[in-house]
Amino acid sequence: xxxxxxxxxxxxxxxxxxxxxxxxxxxxxxxxxxxxxxxxxxxxxxxxxxxxxxxxxxxxxxxxxxxxxxxxxxxxxxxxxxxxxxxxxxxxxxxxxxxxxxxxxxxxxxxxxxxxxxxxxxxxxxxxxxxxxxxxxxxxxxxxxxxxxxxxxxxxxxxxxxxxxxxxxxxxxxxxxxxxxxxxxxxxxxxxxxxxxxxxxxxxxxxxxxxxxxxxxxxxxxxxxxxxxxxxxxxxxxxxxxxxxxxxx
Numbered sequence: 001x002x003x004x005x006x007x008x009x010x011x012x013x014x015x016x017x018x019x020x021x022x023x024x025x026x027x028x029x030x031x032x033x034x035x036x037x038x039x040x041x042x043x044x045x046x047x048x049x050x051x052x053x054x055x056x057x058x059x060x061x062x063x064x065x066x067x068x069x070x071x072x073x074x075x076x077x078x079x080x081x082x083x084x085x086x087x088x089x090x091x092x093x094x095x096x097x098x099x100x101x102x103x104x105x106x107x108x109x110x111x112x113x114x115x116x117x118x119x120x121x122x123x124x125x126x127x128x129x130x131x132x133x134x135x136x137x138x139x140x141x142x143x144x145x146x147x148x149x150x151x152x153x154x155x156x157x158x159x160x161x162x163x164x165x166x167x168x169x170x171x172x173x174x175x176x177x178x179x180x181x182x183x184x185x186x187x188x189x190x191x192x193x194x195x196x197x198x199x200x201x202x203x204x205x206x207x208x209x210x211x212x213x214x215x216x217x218x219x220x221x222x223x224x225x226x227x228x229x230x231x232x233x234x235x236x237x238x239x240x241x242x243x244x245x246x247x248x249x
Contacts, residue, residue, distance in 0.1 A: 023099030046070025
């Protein structure tokens with residue numbers, strides 16, 4: 001009798017895997033949700049506007065898609081979203097922290113309340129969701145966390161909101177902490193760090209990368225699909241996709 005095959009899989013299959021995705025009605029999140037559904041994942045989206053989500057994802061298979069209320073500025077909604085997903089699908093295999101905001105605040109301009117908003121949405125909400133999801137991710141033996149950070153998580157660039165940059169650096173630290181905490185149970189975490197993406201978030205910022213040179217949301221959806229397929233022995237802690245030439249990233 002031959003010995004059982006002990007080699008790891010080349011890639012992980014999507015079938016049966018349930019993915020939590022926040023901010024799914026925006027450009028990046030919507031592209032991610034559509035790609036994951038197309039690939040065969042089951043997707044639970046956390047959104048502020050359920051009516052908009054129902055309209056955007058009209059026709060999605062109810063056996064593989066559900067939308068629940070989640071507002072990253074109201075942390076208690078994270079608990080309800082996770083509980084509702086478990087009640088509906090019975091498991092959680094992945095978490096994509098995509099919801100985020102940009103507020104203009106510098107050392108000389110902007111009220112500190114803007115910093116509080118940034119901290120709550122960009123850091124505390126992912127922290128809460130990771131805490132809630134981690135036991136369920138660990139149970140699968142191949143849980144995945146993807147935190148949508150930014151190239152601003154890798155450096156400070158003059159003219160960019162220092163408050164936004166601070167929170168994205170914090171999200172990077174959180175990503176590495178989650179990777180460490182879940183490692184022995186097969187949980188892998190990636191900080192996805194894109195440059196300028198062609199969404200409304202940056203459209204009105206003076207001096208932003210021209211639209212033709214920005215990353216398409218569908219490109220980031222491709223990156224997420226790739227990351228979710230990587231086996232446990234191919235951990236990718238950070239994935240940077242820059243839209244401009246810079247010396248170090």
